[in-house]
Amino acid sequence: MADQKDANGRKTGVLEDLKEKSREFGEIVKTKTQEQLEELKKPQETQLYRSIFRIKHDEDPRNRALSTLNNLFFHIHPAKVNRDATRYGYTWGLGGITFYLFIVLVFTGVMLMFYYHPTKVQAFRDILYLENDVPFGRLLRNMHRWAAHLMVMAVWLHMFRVFMSGSYKRPREFNWCVGVLLMVLTLLLSFTGYLLPDDQLGFWAVTVGTNMARATPLLGHQGPFGPQLGMTPYNDVRFALLGGSIVDANALLRAYIWHCIAIPLIASVFMGVHFWRVRKDGGISGPSPVMLEAETKA
Amino acid sequence: MFGDWHQLWVIISTPDNIPIVAMLGLVPFFTWYAFHNMLANDRLIAQLEADPQLARTHHRTTYPYNSRWERELHTNPFLMRKELLAAIIITIILMVWALTLNAPLEEPANASVTMNPAKAPWYFLGLQEMLEYFDPWIAGVIVPTLIIVGLMAIPFIDANPLGNGYYTYHQRRHAVWTFLIGFEGLWLVLVCIGTFIRGPGFMWYWPTQTWDPDRVEFNVNRNLDQIFGINGNWLVHILPASLRPEAVIIARALFGIIPMVVYGIAAALFIHWICMRTEYSRTVYRKMSILQTVTMYIFLITMLFVPVTIFLRLVFRIKYIWETPWFSI
Amino acid sequence: MPELQPDDPIKTRSYANVILIAIFVLLLCVSWSFYQEFIGLRPWRSYQTRFAESYSAYLQKQVRDREAAEKAVESSADYQKLQAALQQAEAVADPQDKAIKQQSDLVDLQRAAILSAFQTDRSLVGSLIYDYEVVPNTAAYRSEKQSHLQAVLDAEAKEYSVDWPEGDGKTVTRTFNYNQLNDTFNQLLDQKAQLTAKQGDIDQPVKDAQAAMAKLISDKLPGLTADQLDGLLKSARDMDVTLVQINVNPPGTQINDIGGVGLTDRCQSCHVGMNPKFVPAALTITKADLGLPRSNDAPFTSHPDQDLLTWHPLDTFGCSPCHGGNGRALDTVELAHGRYEHWLWPLNYPENYQAGCQQCHSADAWTEHAPVLNEAKILFRDRGCIGCHNYAGFDSQGQQLQDTDREIASLEKEKVDDNQKIPILNKQGDQAPDNATAQRLYAEATNLTVTVSKLDARVEQLDQLSHSLQQEVKRVGPDLKEVRLKLHPEWIPYWLGHTWNFDPTAQMPQFRLEPDEVQAISAFIWQQGLKGPALDKQAPGDPARGKDLFNSLGCLACHSIGEGSQKIGGDIADNLSREGEKANYDYIVRWIHNPRVRSAPYDPYLHRDLTSEDYTKHGLPFVFDVDHSRSPVDGHELVVQQQTIMPDFRLSWQEARDIASFLMTQKDASSHYDPAPFVNDASLYEKGRTLVVHYGCAGCHEISGLEDASRVGTDLTQEGSKPIGRFDFALLYTKAQDGILPDGQPLKRGNEYSSWYDLKGFFDQKLADPAVFDEGQYKPDPMDRLKMPKPNVTQDQINALTSFLLGSTQSTLPPSYQYLPTDQRQAIQDGWWIVTKYNCIGCHQIDIGQRTILMDLPAYKGDNAINLPPVLTSEGARVNPEWLKSFLANPSLSATDTDRDGVRQYLKVRMPTFFLSDDEVRKLVLFFGALSSQQQPFIPEKLAPLSDQERSVARAIFTSPAAPCLKCHMTGNPAHDANATAPNFLLAGQRLRSAWTERWITEPATIIPGTAMPSGLFVRQGNRWVFNAPLPPEAKNYTGDEADLLVRYLMELTPQEQAMLSGRTPVAAKSGSSSVKK
């Protein structure tokens, strides 16, 4: 078959067509890869990056503001904050620390929940299993417990700071009440957690704690006016707390449920309210300019 | 016997007492630091009050100020980096603590073997300590609820507008002192006693005194009415026949009201005197509504009642001030 | 908006480096946590690597030594000889091997060749057959079925061509049809089988030669061979360091004590030597072997008691159930050993290892492999602990008695009720409206009468049981009712005050008594004593003969004599070297003649001793003994014997007087007893009584009025699981925690100090000196003080008792682990309780390897050992249980002549009568039977009577000079028996078992090593025993088993035969020369 020539004089045989096409194809591939490589040099431009981080992270103010406002986690902060409020000196970082400890506790707590069964037979055994068999088990349990103690300390010191800095005054009264409630919830969280290892220390600590409950006036079978209202060891408030007249399997289960599900949920809700009101009541309360007696209204 | 430093070390190094020992370090530091800020602001306030001209232009904080500086900084780098640093430091503390000290794990729970002393977790030791002085219903239920409700009521009672958002001692002297007494003076001190002082049998062990489970301590607490020898024999003639056998009890119950009333009046006068001490406090005091004053009085009186009872018990061995068949304080 | 404020302090300040440092520190912490996780909390890694090094070094040396040894053996002559034989056998075998190999290769080739054809054909035909069968066999389908059949036949006829290999490599094509394929294939298979069998036979001699060589080596060099050691060395060298754990989770049970978890013992991760994978059972290594100094921290020894592991295999028992400790924890030695405050099951210290046995073996009196525990159990009774402390299993007779009495009472009440119901039923029957109900009522009445008779049977059974139980109740201390007859009054206060000065090895513990208490107690004891029938005066005996009797009769198996270093004899009973100072001669004579005689019987129902008036009132003679044990007053069981384990030696009165007068001479000249007039002071009676009740003397002694006193101490059955809080350390609480012993010295264990605030510490100190916990306390009134007396125990005995108490726990192991065998082993268990109670092991060796007290006495040293009482290790297999029963009841085997041993009259040592109850005799007979694993009940083997020819052969053997049986054995004529050394054959008939006797006469030394009976009398020839000496001609051609023949002859031996024979055989001449009289 003779070589036909096409308009511009190149051979137009089938073989030649093929060769031509393949060459073109090669060109396209080469350019495409170069583009891709170029793109990789600037990751922010890639579609993947832009899909995740909706805004660019330049140094300019707009992006700085956007980086907090548009971010699910950071938009707890306002875009800008009073310059002195960034100092440790004022807030001592205690509110943040408490919240951070809460997150650590939730994280380590969930990990512990993988191994712990809240039954009388298996509770102690699981703690031993954690201590000796589970890799990092002992570290996990220690972290959880010491974080709990740290959180209680942090909550108290946070309250101390808020009071000392007068940050409970108008308009933050309600937020102070929510704060107090959160402190109580923290104490309850720690108290119910104390019983879970089902060892002598926890058992007797909780027994002492709940013995006070039986003395509640009107509701406790040993409190004033309690027996008159027909309170017996089997239907008073202590029984409700323990799910029994002594600290045993039911108490363990109830403590477990309170500790792992009920109180953390309630606490998270109130933390949400607390953070929300911090922002709504004007963000960090200080260090605001001092006022003089004269300047107060009569 | 005293001088048993090992015993003191054992108490301090018990894993679950570490937090209160840490608090013994942290609370004084933070109190000092709070007062440091307060005094700085007070000096500024005094300065401003002395020179009204300055007051008009001053940026009113003790921190360095330059009109050219931005009043508000971006959260992103400036606040967040601080938070990141705080988070890392806390994690470090936590990990070091977790790696060095192990969480306690004692024998499996056994209802038949009581631990001596059986102590509540460290943060409730205050309440457990109060059990020594009050009946469980007061120590276990009334006082904690009053504390919580009291704390919540503070912003609504404190009519003093000053000090809102800055540390000041001079302008909020009463509030600061009330809180310090309530939080540190009572709550933390009682927790410390519950931890360091209360040993086996929940008896009083001075620091460096050996905790001996077999210790026998003789202390007889008597009621106030027993001290005054109330036996109600003069009451017998007055009472109707049916109540005559219970004459003694009724007499005591009636007698008990007197010291309570006396204390109440004394405490109220004392609080009133405190509120009226400075001119400014008088204006604030006058500004408070009836409801605010009544709640303030109630809370402060009950709060003061606790140290008074503790004092009566520890020094004079008085058990109950007012004893009635249904309850006793 | 441009950055206006370059100098803004907050903005310009850079936190970069602070954060950098913080992150660096955080990384440090994280890496520290990883270090902690993988190295810090894993000390066992270093242990395992160190073990690998030292163990492989040790193995290298072993391999070198072993190879040298093996070379030495291999160079030895007989090894060479065996090697030559091997080579020769190989030479013979090789050619045949090659031939067979060739043939079998050919067969293989052929099989491979036809295999494919065979398989295809078979499957084709198979499918066709299936098609044929599937078609229903009915008329309608006949044609179709027919066609299928035809297809099958064609397929079978089809020819397949196969290239068939011939012998020498050539192949030829052959054709096969289906059947041919089948047959040839099977044929090939058979051929192959034959060939391999043939090969086996050819190789057999070679294998035997190799086996002989290996046997030679293993005989000469026991233990692991060189290559086995090499294997171990290789595995030790490349030992991978992993966590080794035993995980036992039997379904449904909770092995361990921590809240129902299964057993996870990881001890072998550090104690690598215990791991059979590395250190096989045959090779036990100690620290010394590995060249490690004693003290340093190297837990590499292998388990010292390997065969204990065969009964308690590691994978079902693990380590922590027996040893304690926390098998699960591995991070620190202290945590793993569980010796810290909050772990309830600490690891036992070496001296208390056997505490672990007790928790499952609490029902045993004698546990193999637990000598310390066995000694503790004997001490627990012998040192009088049982007097105050209840312990399940010890002396439960009292409790059983109460239970039987209670049951008898309830049965009798039931009988009374039934007897009342019967007439009522009959009356109702009489007046019944119709006959059917009448019949029913009458039937019911008769049934009731039958049940009442059954109740009678049960009550009678219980009566018998209570009769024997009453006999079994024994007390640790002597009967104080006989005090006035037995003792000098002034000795009592001296004894109470200075118990151990008088007798350092006394069983009685030392009470801490004030002088006034001593007086009051002595007065009460003296005044409560029976004034009783006066003893009949005894003439003085001959002390010299008494001394000889005392030393030879076997008194020293329980008693001891001599003071300080010269003390010889047992510790079960007290030392008699100062008996003369305390006892009355007349009483001791009566006591030695028969210790079980009581002055007055005691009636447990009336709670008092009966007097002769009680008997005369009912017209009965004042006679009470084992046969007349019913109370004349209320018909219940009486206590008719002294409740002591001292047996009756059946001595004549004269012998008793001789021994008693010898004992009277036993005095310490320098001793002085100041008079004790106060003993008769009636005013001290009451005070003495309260003191005696307070101190619980009635626990060990029988005191009138306090016979049923309960035990004053706490029940110790589960003392080991009491929480530490329940033990009152009193003022030593802090000292115990700081590890300061009561005497001020710090408690050092190895090179570290350890606290003794644990159960072991409490038991050790309490046993060493009970009063130590009273020290420094304000207790003016002696009655408030700790009343536990100081037991007379050495430090080793304290360790034994502490192990016993530590083991007495409420075991957390599942019930299936408790050692409660239901088969013969339970009979052994029950037997041991009785054997240890009556101290049979003082004279007899019962357990293999157990030493008796007599063995160590000078009188039985050297060749006098043949005078020792018989060894009973194979008694169960030896004697007929019926005979044993009668022997135990009356060891003299005769009603009249009792002052002798029944079987071995020549022995001086005397088998006494223990007055065992029927229950105890039954248990002992079953015990000996079970010990030799004999079937119960015993059915004697029927022996064929001897034909005359056989009798003459037997007689020839019996009287042949090579086996002078009658020289040693007793024949009945006293002259000869004087120095006979073996029992009379006449007893053999009903005493011995024929199977045992045959084993005995052929190989006596294997049954009782060191016996006087000569071995080698018979020699094995083919499968029969042949007498090992020339026989007279007529006996030579006997073809049967001559040993069996002799046994049958012995079993049939008649007195006349023996007398006739003894006349002819050499009488055991004094000079030992044997003269054969034909």
Added chain:
Amino acid sequence: MNRKVVCCTVAIAFAALVGGCSKSQNGTEQQQPAAAATKTIDPATVGSVSGTIKLDGAAPAYKAINMSADPYCVKANAGHPVMPQEVVTGDGNTLGNVVVYVKSGAEGYSFPTPTDTVTLDQKNCTYTPHVLALMVGQQLSVINSDDTTHNIHPTPTDNREWNKSQPPKAPAITDSFARPEIAIPVKCNVHPWMKGYIAVMANPFYAVTDKDGKFDLKGLPPGTYTIEAWQEKYGTQDQTVTIGAKEDKAGVDFTFKAQ
């Protein structure tokens, strides 16, 4: 408080109701039992029933009893063989040892238990009489006139079973039977061949026929009765008879078929 009041009123009402109806009820009760009182026999109006018992067919031939087990019995009966008394016939094939009695019709009356004792003798190792009848509760005395030990063992179905041995010259054994039962077999455990029967009657109208087969039941008050005849081998037969006042009915005969 009101709860207590309510339940009191209810209780009172209930009591009244019960009181009321109960009065009416026991009113009717009185009449009934009077009728069930025992009837007395008027001696003037009594009659009697008599007749004979015959056997239809030949009595079975019996062999003499072999008493070799006990030498005394052989000696006591030396000379005359002792025949089993199962079937005893007189001349004219009359049947002896048949118990005839009033089976029903005499229920209403209550009869005093007779005080005289009935004796059963054991002579020459046989029971005499072979068949014996007595009333319920009447005293039976068993005497042993042989010089060997006997063992009396009645085997009743409706009465209580007992068996006592009686050595020679031993005192008489007395007992009584509480329930009517027609023919308790009596055997001797020592001598298996000894056999006898005791018939326990509820009423006095009974008779045991002698060899002549005659019986006469006297003292029968007027009324209809069923008379039953019992024989140990041939079973029972009965007839109903009505007699008027002072009527002596004769000819009430029974014939048993000999199988």
